[in-house]
Amino acid sequence: xxxxxxxxxxxxxxxxxxxxxxxxxxxxxxxxxxxx
Numbered sequence: 119x120x121x122x123x124x125x126x127x128x129x130x131x132x133x134x135x136x137x138x139x140x141x142x143x144x145x146x147x148x149x150x151x152x153x154x
Contacts, residue, residue, distance in 0.1 A: 134149075
């Protein structure tokens, strides 16, 4: 799955996980489920 990600997508994921780690990962779970 990681091989399909582009550099721009990886940057967005890094920002997303950074925000998720600050706000609590439980708040980010619904977003992750939507993107799958």
